[in-house]
Amino acid sequence: MDCYDAAEALSRPEIAQLQIGRLRRSLAQAAQSPFYARRFAEVGFDPESVHSLDDVGRIPFTTKQDLRDSYPDAMLALPHSEMVRMHASSGTTGTPTVIYHTQKDLDWWASLMARCMYMVGLRRTDVFQNMSGYGLFTGGLGIHYGAEKLGCLTIPAGAGNSHRQIKLLTDFKVTGIHIIPSYALYLHSIFAEIGVDPRDLPLRVALVGAEPYTEEARGRLQELYGIKAYNSYGLSEMNGPGVAFECQEQNGMHVWEDAYLAEIVDPATGEPVAEGELGELVMTTLGREGMPVIRYRTRDMTRFLPGQCPCGRAHRRIDRLHGRCDDMLIIKGVNIFPMQIERVLMAMPEVGQDYQIVLERDGYIDNIRVRVEIRDEFFVEDMRQLGALQKRIAARLRDEILVTPKVELVERNSLPKTEGKASRVVDKRESGA
Amino acid sequence: MDCYDAAEALSRPEIAQLQIGRLRRSLAQAAQSPFYARRFAEVGFDPESVHSLDDVGRIPFTTKQDLRDSYPDAMLALPHSEMVRMHASSGTTGTPTVIYHTQKDLDWWASLMARCMYMVGLRRTDVFQNMSGYGLFTGGLGIHYGAEKLGCLTIPAGAGNSHRQIKLLTDFKVTGIHIIPSYALYLHSIFAEIGVDPRDLPLRVALVGAEPYTEEARGRLQELYGIKAYNSYGLSEMNGPGVAFECQEQNGMHVWEDAYLAEIVDPATGEPVAEGELGELVMTTLGREGMPVIRYRTRDMTRFLPGQCPCGRAHRRIDRLHGRCDDMLIIKGVNIFPMQIERVLMAMPEVGQDYQIVLERDGYIDNIRVRVEIRDEFFVEDMRQLGALQKRIAARLRDEILVTPKVELVERNSLPKTEGKASRVVDKRESGA
Numbered sequence: 001m002d003c004y005d006a007a008e009a010l011s012r013p014e015i016a017q018l019q020i021g022r023l024r025r026s027l028a029q030a031a032q033s034p035f036y037a038r039r040f041a042e043v044g045f046d047p048e049s050v051h052s053l054d055d056v057g058r059i060p061f062t063t064k065q066d067l068r069d070s071y072p073d074a075m076l077a078l079p080h081s082e083m084v085r086m087h088a089s090s091g092t093t094g095t096p097t098v099i100y101h102t103q104k105d106l107d108w109w110a111s112l113m114a115r116c117m118y119m120v121g122l123r124r125t126d127v128f129q130n131m132s133g134y135g136l137f138t139g140g141l142g143i144h145y146g147a148e149k150l151g152c153l154t155i156p157a158g159a160g161n162s163h164r165q166i167k168l169l170t171d172f173k174v175t176g177i178h179i180i181p182s183y184a185l186y187l188h189s190i191f192a193e194i195g196v197d198p199r200d201l202p203l204r205v206a207l208v209g210a211e212p213y214t215e216e217a218r219g220r221l222q223e224l225y226g227i228k229a230y231n232s233y234g235l236s237e238m239n240g241p242g243v244a245f246e247c248q249e250q251n252g253m254h255v256w257e258d259a260y261l262a263e264i265v266d267p268a269t270g271e272p273v274a275e276g277e278l279g280e281l282v283m284t285t286l287g288r289e290g291m292p293v294i295r296y297r298t299r300d301m302t303r304f305l306p307g308q309c310p311c312g313r314a315h316r317r318i319d320r321l322h323g324r325c326d327d328m329l330i331i332k333g334v335n336i337f338p339m340q341i342e343r344v345l346m347a348m349p350e351v352g353q354d355y356q357i358v359l360e361r362d363g364y365i366d367n368i369r370v371r372v373e374i375r376d377e378f379f380v381e382d383m384r385q386l387g388a389l390q391k392r393i394a395a396r397l398r399d400e401i402l403v404t405p406k407v408e409l410v411e412r413n414s415l416p417k418t419e420g421k422a423s424r425v426v427d428k429r430e431s432g433a
Numbered sequence: 434m435d436c437y438d439a440a441e442a443l444s445r446p447e448i449a450q451l452q453i454g455r456l457r458r459s460l461a462q463a464a465q466s467p468f469y470a471r472r473f474a475e476v477g478f479d480p481e482s483v484h485s486l487d488d489v490g491r492i493p494f495t496t497k498q499d500l501r502d503s504y505p506d507a508m509l510a511l512p513h514s515e516m517v518r519m520h521a522s523s524g525t526t527g528t529p530t531v532i533y534h535t536q537k538d539l540d541w542w543a544s545l546m547a548r549c550m551y552m553v554g555l556r557r558t559d560v561f562q563n564m565s566g567y568g569l570f571t572g573g574l575g576i577h578y579g580a581e582k583l584g585c586l587t588i589p590a591g592a593g594n595s596h597r598q599i600k601l602l603t604d605f606k607v608t609g610i611h612i613i614p615s616y617a618l619y620l621h622s623i624f625a626e627i628g629v630d631p632r633d634l635p636l637r638v639a640l641v642g643a644e645p646y647t648e649e650a651r652g653r654l655q656e657l658y659g660i661k662a663y664n665s666y667g668l669s670e671m672n673g674p675g676v677a678f679e680c681q682e683q684n685g686m687h688v689w690e691d692a693y694l695a696e697i698v699d700p701a702t703g704e705p706v707a708e709g710e711l712g713e714l715v716m717t718t719l720g721r722e723g724m725p726v727i728r729y730r731t732r733d734m735t736r737f738l739p740g741q742c743p744c745g746r747a748h749r750r751i752d753r754l755h756g757r758c759d760d761m762l763i764i765k766g767v768n769i770f771p772m773q774i775e776r777v778l779m780a781m782p783e784v785g786q787d788y789q790i791v792l793e794r795d796g797y798i799d800n801i802r803v804r805v806e807i808r809d810e811f812f813v814e815d816m817r818q819l820g821a822l823q824k825r826i827a828a829r830l831r832d833e834i835l836v837t838p839k840v841e842l843v844e845r846n847s848l849p850k851t852e853g854k855a856s857r858v859v860d861k862r863e864s865g866a
Contacts, residue, residue, distance in 0.1 A: 072604050081558040083586045086605065103584070125514040134567030134574075135591030141567075151536070153516045158568030171505050172519070 001312040004118035004150075005111065007258040012314045015257045020053055022286035023261055027059070030292040035066070035074040056263065061270060061282070061295045067097040067237065075291050076100060083290055087138050087236050099138075099236055102290040106145065109239045112256050113146025116245035117176070119254075119313075120205055120230045124151030128176040129168055131183065133159035138240025143178045143207065146242060152176065159183075162190040169201060176205040181213040181221060181229075185353045186417065188224050199226030207232050209241060214339060215320070216346030220353075231320060237296050238283050244318055252305040252317030259287050262316065263295070264303055267325045278303045280325055281318065299325045301337070329359065329425070331368050336401045338425055341370060344400045350378040350389055354415045361429040369406040370397065376412055434745040437551035437583075438544065440691040445747045448690045453486055455719035456694055460492070463725040468499070468507040489696065494703060494715065494728045500530040500670065508724050509533060516723055520571050520669050532571075532669050535723040539578065542672045545689050546579025549678035550609070552687075552746075553638055553663045557584030561609040562601055564616065566592035571673025576611045576640065579675060585609065592616075595623045602634060609638040614646040614654060614662075618786045619850065621657050632659030640665050642674060647772065648753070649779030653786075664753060670729050671716050677751055685738040685750030692720050695749065696728070697736055700758045711736045713758055714751065732758045734770070762792065762858070764801050769834045771858055774803060777833045783811040783822055787848045794862040802839040803830065804848060812844055 003009045010018065027047035030036040040047060043060050050059065073080065085101040101109070122128065128147045134140035134156065147154040157168055165187060168174065179187070184206065191198050203225060208218070209232030221229050233253050234241035243260060244253035255262045261284040264273050273279035281298045301322040309317055323337035330336070338357055345351045352373035360367045372393060380386065386409055394407045436442045443451065460480035463469040473480060476493050483492065506513065518534040534542070555561065561580045567573035567589065580587040590601055598620060601607065612620070617639065624631050636658060641651070642665030654662050666686050667674035676693060677686035688695045694717040697706050706712035714731045734755040742750055756770035763769070771790055778784045785806035793800045805826060813819065823840045831837045 080586065081584075084581045084584055086586055086588050088588075088601070100586070103581070106581070124517075133591075135589050141589060148517045148536070148539070151514075151517055153513065153519055153533070155519050155521075156568050156574060158566075168521070 002118075004115040007256075008115055008119070008313065008315070010258065010314060015314060016053060018258055019261055019286060020051075022258075023053070023056070023284065024050055026284065026286050026288075026292045027294065029077045029289060030075075030294050032077040033075045033291070035070040036077075036292075036294065039066075053261075056261070056295075057272070059284075059295050061297055062293055063297050064097065064299070067293075068095040071095045072098055073100070075293070077292055078102060078290050085141075087141075087240070088136050089236060097237065099239070099293075100291045101239075101288070105239075105288050105290050108259065108287055109142065109242060110145040110149040112239075112259055113142060113242035114150040115256070116232065116242055117146055117150050117152070117207070119245060119247050120207070120228070121248065122147075122150060122152060122176050122205055126152045126175045126205075127155065127172055128152040129155040129157050129165070129172075129174045129178075131157050131159060131165060131177060131179045138234070138236045139178070139209065142234065142240035142242060147176075162187055163194075166191060166194065166196065169198075169203065170196065173202050175202050176207070177203065178207045178209075181208055181217055184208070184221050184225070184229075185217075198224065203227055205230065207241075209234060214343040214346050216343060220346065233300075233318065233321070235283075235298060235300075237293055237298070238285060239288070243283070247309065247311040247313060249309055249311050251309070252319055254309070254313050254315040254317050257315045260284065261286055262304075262318065267297075267299075267301070273303070276303055276306045278322060301325060301328075327425075329357075329368075331359070331366050331401075331403050334402050336368070336403065340400050341397060341405075342424075344396050345370075345372060345393070348393065348396070350374055351393075352412050354417070355424060356415050357425045359425070359427045359429050366429060367406060368401075368403060369408060371408045371410055371415060373412055373415055374409050379409075379411055435551075437548040440689075441548055441552070441746065441748070443691065443747060448747060449486060451691055452694055452719060453484075455691075456486070456489070456717065457483055459717065459719050459721075459725045460727065462510045462722060463508075463727050465510040466508045466724070468503040469510075469725075469727065472499075486694075489694070489728075490705070492717075492728050494730050495726055496730050497530065497732070500726075501528040504528045505531055506533070508726070510725055511535060511723050518574075520574075520673065521569050522669060530670065532672070532726075533724045534672075534721070538672075538721050538723050541692070541720055542575065542675060543578040543582040545672075545692055546575060546675035547583040548689070549665065549675055550579055550583050550585070550640070552678060552680050553640070553661070554681065555580075555583060555585060555609050555638055559585045559608045559638075560588065560605055561585040562588040562590050562598070562605075562607045562611075564590050564592060564598060564610060564612045571667070571669045572611070572642065575667065575673035575675060580609075595620055596627075599624060599627065599629065602631070602636065603629065606635050608635050609640070610636065611640045611642075614641055614650055617641070617654050617658070617662075618650075631657070636660055638663065640674075642667060647776040647779050649776060653779065666733075666751065666754070668716075668731060668733075670726055670731070671718060672721070676716070680742060680744040680746060682742055682744050684742070685752055687742065687746050687748040687750050690748045693717065694719055695737075695751065700730075700732075700734070706736070709736055709739045711755060734758060734761075760858075762790075762801075764792070764799050764834075764836050767835050769801070769836065773833050774830060774838075775857075777829050778803075778805060778826070781826065781829070783807055784826075785845050787850070788857060789848050790858045792858070792860045792862050799862060800839060801834075801836060802841060804841045804843055806845055806848055807842045809845055812842075 031047050082102050083100040084103050088096040088098045130143050132139040204227050206227050206229040208229045218229050230246040232241050233244040244255040246253050263282040264279040265282050267280040281300045281302050283296050284294050285292050302318045305317040323339045345355050352375045354373040356371040358369040390407045398404045464480050515535045516533040517536050521529040521531045563576050565572040637660050639660050639662040641662045651662050663679040665674050666677040677688040679686050696715040697712040698715050700713040714733045714735050716729050717727050718725050735751045738750040756772045761768050778788050785808045787806040789804040791802040827840045
């Protein structure tokens with residue numbers, strides 16, 4: 001196993017031993033902040049009382065609302081003057097959430113990110129184009145610092161300006177990129193317009209994160225660009241990118257357990273789920289000195305993948321995200337994640353690159369309508385063939401989500417396009433109707 | 434003199450001694466690149482033949498076109514794998530110009546930038562909001578790395594989103610900002626809209642660069658925000674920001690002569706101008722290892738300010754830019770820089786925050802029309818008063834540019850606004866008429 005640093009190669013017992021020491025230190029550090037000092041006192045929690053990882057369940061959770069309540073700086077565990085970076089959520093409604101970093105925190109974050117990139121085969125000789133927006137969004141600077149730390153020639157391309165992106169990719173023989181999946185698909189249409197096949201470029205690795213997408217969508221991306229695409233998991237509350245990352249096995253994302261304590265809990269009760277069950281990911285920073293965050297409820301639904309990864313790393317893997325607790329749709333009493341629908345659609349060769357989920361209310365009954373873009377070559381004149389396709393899609397979706405949706409077939413480019421994060425659920429149900 | 438580092442406090446003789454040593458090293462380094470190896474051979478220049486600063490005139494110039502011709506990497510003086518950053522001009526027409534940096538180059542650049550910020554009174558306890566776009570534009574990441582190096586709490590706000598800028602400025606008790614002058618004036622109108630007076634905020638220092646603006650515009654900016662605004666000079670060919678910067682005397686920008694060799698030449702002949710005369714700034718990198726650039730013709734018109742700066746620093750000062758050689762307008766045989774017009778307008782209390790220069794051709798005669806925004810309180814109904822104002826503006830402009838322009842008075846907000854760099858010259862002359 002070719003590792004970027006020693007912590008990456010730790011065994012399970014070594015990880016557990018490291019974690020309890022760092023957790024105790026992190027709790028003591030958190031207790032220095034006004035927020036946690038009060039919170040720990042309120043619930044009668046003594047950070048000194050944690051002696052083993054079995055004690056974790058007694059530690060109070062931190063929620064998004066707690067972060068908002070601590071605005072702008074009640075979670076700082078060191079003097080304000082020690083902080084060198086601030087990231088804030090874009091949250092246009094309500095109070096933003098803010099995360100602070102010391103220089104040491106930034107250095108560690110960059111190392112974790114460099115470790116991710118090294119794991120998927122990037123080296124200092126690579127040319128890396130970061131197509132993420134910079135600024136307060138952690139995906140930009142987070143990946144950027146990692147790439148520079150690794151020593152790649154880093155091109156801070158930023159988001160948008162597709163023709164320039166393609167010129168950079170081509171002229172500078174770019175071998176690695178950071179890109180959002182929906183933008184990668186959009187960019188491919190621009191490649192097609194100008195008559196360049198990205199498979200002819202030296203590009204070989206994409207870091208892909210920042211929005212949920214399916215295994216099938218990944219397959220398409222890899223095929224269209226002739227690359228390997230690796231999934232990244234991160235959230236600004238835990239720095240940003242570099243929290244969990246796929247290895248070259250492409251089978252689940254290794255959580256860097258020397259830096260984070262990860263748990264999966266039942267989102268309703270907060271109790272741990274059974275081994276391998278789906279639940280809400282809960283994360284604790286184990287090394288951030290400026291602003292430790294303890295048992296953070298991410299709202300992201302996933303599970304630990306069982307067994308040892310063939311790559312040899314002992315850091316546990318989480319499954320790709322099954323959506324957010326908050327994204328869950330309830331239709332006719334059934335819990336549905338939009339990801340389930342995407343997974344079914346993207347597995348069908350007739351389906352194009354876009355779809356939309358429309359929730360409607362007919363009297364007192366909720367319905368789900370799925371508008372599906374069909375590839376040109378399947379958009380035939382023969383209505384019977386289209387009708388059969390429509391039925392086939394509806395049946396496969398019913399098998400997955402247990403509800404029969406209305407399926408509407410649409411032509412290529414007839415659904416609204418987004419260059420950024422795809423937002424594909426439209427809720428037309430009147431509230432309180 | 435309170436300095437960030439030792440090189441900042443060097444005496445004149447020490448600077449000269451340092452410069453010749455570093456120039457010789459830089460020439461030898463440049464000769465490692467395919468571009469300079471060929472160029473030096475072509476013109477029969479032997480880098481070893483430079484023994485004193487008096488030999489500088491024998492060294493060949495580098496032009497913007499040379500940078501384009503060396504696209505994408507013929508000016509690299511070290512192996513490609515040593516490079517960790519690339520910046521490219523946004524140039525939508527023609528070949529972009531590209532600058533590469535090694536990690537050592539980035540570290541030095543950040544130190545020079547931190548030195549600028551320290552010089553104007555910023556410290557690690559300050560909160561610094563960078564309102565510059567990030568990505569390939571060097572103003573964003575250049576200032577960002579400097580602020581972090583200094584240890585300020587750095588808020589990577591990026592460009593645009595004025596309401597969020599104001600929320601960050603207010604909520605995080607920001608004390609230093611990086612802002613483009615025209616955007617600062619625009620942002621003030623948003624402050625006014627929401628009824629917040631920026632003079633009530635703890636803000637005290639603005640770093641101002643990236644577009645030419647006048648002393649009068651600076652005065653307004655300082656008055657409106659209750660701050661000190663310091664001018665910055667930089668260009669991506671010499672890294673970006675951090676090349677020359679004002680000290681607290683606000684009287685010319687100190688060129689960091691330990692890092693750059695600066696000359697002023699006649700743009701037509703390339704010969705040095707007399708001491709203190711206006712000419713084109715020519716710059717040489719004295720420490721960049723990845724991609725040295727030798728005697729670069731910046732096209733920027735300025736001059737060395739005579740005498741010793743009261744601050745005590747011996748690094749020579751350049752005057753604020755008098756425009757670019759390429760921006761020079763020729764009207765009725767007279768050379769005019771748009772900056773001259775701005776300087777006159779901004780000194781008049783009746784004039785608002787915007788203006789436009791329109792070049793027209795009437796038969797065979799070129800005319801210049803200046804459209805001037807007038808402040809509400811001066812935009813009176815009495816035509817005679819407006820007529821008198823119009824004449825007064827025309828007379829003052831004629832005194833400065835030696836040509837009588839047509840002056841048109843317009844109401845506030847009636848000229849096209851730009852959030853970014855102001856582009857205020859509209860050339861309506863038909864080419865070849």
